[in-house]
Amino acid sequence: MHKQDVTIYDVAREAKVSMATVSRVVNGNNNVRKSTRDRVQSVIKRLHYQPNSVAQGLASKRTTTVGLIIPDMTNMFFAELAQGINDIATIYRYSIILSSVSNELMKEEDTVQSLLNKQVDGMIYMSDRLSPAVHEVFDRTSTPVVLASTLDADGDLPSVAIDYRKAMKQALDLLYQDGKRDLAFVISDYNATINVARRIPVFENFIKEHHLGVPRIYRDVLTYDQGEKVFAQLQQEHVDGVIVSSDLAAAGIINAAKAAGVKIPEDFEVIAAGSTKISELVRPKLTCVRSPLYDIGAVAMRMLTKLMGDEDLTHRKVKLPFNLVKQETTLNQ
Amino acid sequence: MHKQDVTIYDVAREAKVSMATVSRVVNGNNNVRKSTRDRVQSVIKRLHYQPNSVAQGLASKRTTTVGLIIPDMTNMFFAELAQGINDIATIYRYSIILSSVSNELMKEEDTVQSLLNKQVDGMIYMSDRLSPAVHEVFDRTSTPVVLASTLDADGDLPSVAIDYRKAMKQALDLLYQDGKRDLAFVISDYNATINVARRIPVFENFIKEHHLGVPRIYRDVLTYDQGEKVFAQLQQEHVDGVIVSSDLAAAGIINAAKAAGVKIPEDFEVIAAGSTKISELVRPKLTCVRSPLYDIGAVAMRMLTKLMGDEDLTHRKVKLPFNLVKQETTLNQ
DNA sequence: GCAATCCATGCAAGCGTTTTCATAGATCGT
DNA sequence: ACGATCTATGAAAACGCTTGCATGGATTGC
Missing domain, CATH: 3.40.50.2300 (Response regulator)
Known part of the structure; x- marks a missing residue:
């Protein structure tokens, strides 16, 4: 059987109407007499007619x-x-x-x-x-x-x-309430608008307001492996609380922390700023900002x-x- | 600016050629004199002409x-x-x-x-x-x-x-070599062709050949939660080695096993028959069949x-x- | 130097629809 | 019962492009 064997034309001929009428039937235009509609529809079914969306798109200028x-x-x-x-x-x-x-x-x-x-x-x-x-x-x-x-x-x-600002603020508050003072922010793309225009200002501001020193930001950490790798740096800097933009990277971080014998959450807290199923299936389960x-x-x-x-x-x-x-x-x- | 402001016609007029020639230039047909091609291309650039793929599709019967x-x-x-x-x-x-x-x-x-x-x-x-x-x-x-x-x-x-048969066989061999004798197969869709026509026959055959009793097959286990839940049944049946079609479900199973205090792999082995990143980020890391x-x-x-x-x-x-x-x-x- | 060949280009017929406009017949109000 | 209003339908022009065919001029062979 060929690609387009039956066109609106064939249906029109078989049903003894014009293609305009077939088109109306196909598109549910109700300016068609019931008996005509039924006849056309039965022909459509019999011939297995399927409208060509490309032609429809060209004619109607809508491609759905x-x-x-x-x-x-x-x-x-x-x-x-x-x-x-x-x-x-x-x-x-x-x-x-x-x-x-x-x-x-x-x-x-x-x-x-x-x-x-x-x-x-x-x-x-x-x-x-x-x-x-x-x-x-x-x-x-x-x-x-x-x-x-x-x-x-x-x-x-x-x-x-x-509300990225609010989410970031809440995450920071949580770490702070838990007594963490050496905070870091681990992100994939520094220049992503949600980072550069939302989360980073909130982070920097928070650090400043609470007199927590220089804001530590680690960039280009997106994958699991990158997360695993960045943990060494976090540890070296004595970070005790970290917000990670992706939960996949966060998984890498917590696995590295466990491997290094660090106690989570007592000595090291992690919050993922974005979350997927992954936050549920790692151990310990990830505290995270869950977007709907x-x-x-x-x-x-x-x-x-x-x-x-x-x-x-x-x-x-x-x-x-x-x-x-x-x-x-x-x-x- | 409107949706389609400039057509092949406009380009043709401006470049003082026919639309056929413009079409040839656009499609890289080399039956066009260099000077003509250059002229057309500069007009195309100047007018920001972009071919309408829908029209191309209708005319050429290829939509790419x-x-x-x-x-x-x-x-x-x-x-x-x-x-x-x-x-x-x-x-x-x-x-x-x-x-x-x-x-x-x-x-x-x-x-x-x-x-x-x-x-x-x-x-x-x-x-x-x-x-x-x-x-x-x-x-x-x-x-x-x-x-x-x-x-x-x-x-x-x-x-x-x-080769699903071979993969299944190897996985079963591994469990058997490790001394596991109470094997089970946990799958999502029993009737999936790769299961019903490949893995299940291999599984049943293996059980029979090694006189391991009745083949235990658990169906409709696809998600993490379903994996977590099915573990209770596995435990009840004293299963000590299981092949799980999805690694997400396998993650649920191992987390449930850990929570129940079961020792993996000593007392309970798990192999995922399909694998993704997930097999790397759970602990213990999942033994799995990795498809490319x-x-x-x-x-x-x-x-x-x-x-x-x-x-x-x-x-x-x-x-x-x-x-x-x-x-x-x-x-x- | 003339017929044969080639090259670059244009013409126009599609591709399979939608949609505007016109119209013939049916229906309506009075 | 007659003009006015509807309703259902058809004719045909787009939609923007590709492509087979024709053609006129340039090039080639001998």
């Missing part, structure tokens, strides 16, 4: 497709976000074109442009850092964009996230459907509640 | 898009596969339409059909169980399909995987590009080497 720009699909954090996006997209019958920008094979702005060339109806962006080049592409297009679990520096794009990832994805996608349907947004900047989950890497209260 | 059918994107196992697929796809300039079929919002065969309607040039399928309804859709189309890390019962589709997931994805995608380019496949069934990684949940050799 959205682009997803994700930094790294093997990071569970994004996978959970994507799940929420996917479910809502399915409900609204949108397909998802996935663009992982983790590899260096293509520049991020080219990836986005290619999505635009595919005539996606909208995009969800969840990379950490919104480069000027990418932002420019977003500015140039009228295709709606929503940020999920990330922020843009100038804040003009619609977004769904948590699935919901962030779902809300972002829902916002996007509104934007794509020319509806207005009541809130362009949505903050969802997070949870500071106290587990075994901090003292019990 | 492939569909990915994935059971659950939050499962790291599939994420790593997808990464390999994505990288090769990027190299060959294919976009990926992601279809997660984990939710019950849409029947799997409808999802596949919708991919076909989008005129994807090919599909990679990595769900565990290939239902007859889906298989029928595959049979009906001429669009190529490759299976990644999964198998079809009748084996007529091209696929990339490991990234490579499986990459090879599958490469096969698909050949199929889409009407090339022949030298091997339709590729088996990649796996590794039985001996770690801390089995005795040291």
Whole structure:
């Protein structure tokens, strides 16, 4: 059987109507007499007619497709976000074109442009850092964009996230209350907007206010191995409380600490600023800031459907509640 | 600025050539005089012309898009596969339409059909169980399909995987050599082809050959929680060696075992039949069958590009080497 | 130097839909 | 019962591109 064997034309001929009428039936336009509709539908079924989405897209200028720009699909954090996006997209019958920008094979702005060339109806962006080049592409297009679990520096794009300042503050307070005074912040990407514009200022300010010396920030720690490795430095600097942006890296840190015979949480506390399943399956279980990832994805996608349907947004900047989950890497209260 | 402000027409007019020539330049057809090509290209740059992929797709009947059918994107196992697929796809300039079929919002065969309607040039399928309804859709189309890390019962589709029989046998041998005699097999989906047609027969046969009684198979254990829960049953049955299909579930089992004071690996051994990062970050580290997931994805995608380019496949069934990684949940050799 | 060949380009017919506009017939109000 | 209003339908023009075919001028062979 061939790729497209039966077109709207064939259906029209068989049903003895014009293709316009078939098109109406296919699209649920109710300006069709019941008897006609039934006849057309039975022919559609008999011939196994399936509309060609590409042709539909060209004619209607809507592809019912959205682009997803994700930094790294093997990071569970994004996978959970994507799940929420996917479910809502399915409900609204949108397909998802996935663009992982983790590899260096293509520049991020080219990836986005290619999505635009595919005539996606909208995009969800969840990379950490919104480069000027990418932002420019977003500015140039009228295709709606929503940020999920990330922020843009100038804040003009619609977004769904948590209150990063508040989360950071609460995490720091917890460490401080537990008597920890030699604090450190371990992050993957220093220049990610959520770090440079949110968490880092809060961290530095906290250190200053409490007279805890110079703020210690360790960069480029994203993977498990990098986490394991950075522990030596933390120990050397006598750090006794650390906030780690990714829970995967945090897992590396606590495993290294255990291997070094350090007592957690008595002598060393760890809080992950982002969390996935991983925080539950390591021992001790990770105290962590839990973002409602699935919901962030779902809300972002829902916002996007509104934007794509020319509806207005009541809130362009949505903050969802997070949870500071106290587990075994901090003292019990 | 509007969605599509500049078309091939505008470029043609400005460059004083026909749209055919512009099309040739865009597509790298070298039947164009150098001077003409340069002129057209400079106009393209000046006007910021970007070809409309939908129109290209309709006219050329090629969309440079492939569909990915994935059971659950939050499962790291599939994420790593997808990464390999994505990288090769990027190299060959294919976009990926992601279809997660984990939710019950849409029947799997409808999802596949919708991919076909989008005129994807090919599909990679990595769900565990290939239902007859889906298989029928595959049979009906001429669009190529490759299976990644999964198998079809009748084996007529091209696929990339490991030798599941051999892997299962090696894992069982290891447990047996370590003196374990009360073995169990913990799986998520009994009816997945790789289980019902590969691992289970090997397991049952092994039990029989070694006179180890009745084969114990525990089904529907996929998540961490389910793993944690099933341990009680294992203990009750005095199981001392278990093979678990997913390492996430295995993590649940070992954590439950530790909590129950069971000594691993002395009194209880665990081998994960599938593995991801998770096997490295739990303690004790999981002994596991490591599939080259990234490579499986990459090879599958490469096969698909050949199929889409009407090339022949030298091997339709590729088996990649796996590794039985001996770690801390089995005795040291 | 003339027919044969090649090269660069243009013309125009699709690709399979949607959608605007026109219209014939049915329905309505009075 | 007659003009006015609806309703269901069809005709045909887009949508933006690719591609087979035709063609005129340049190049080649002998």
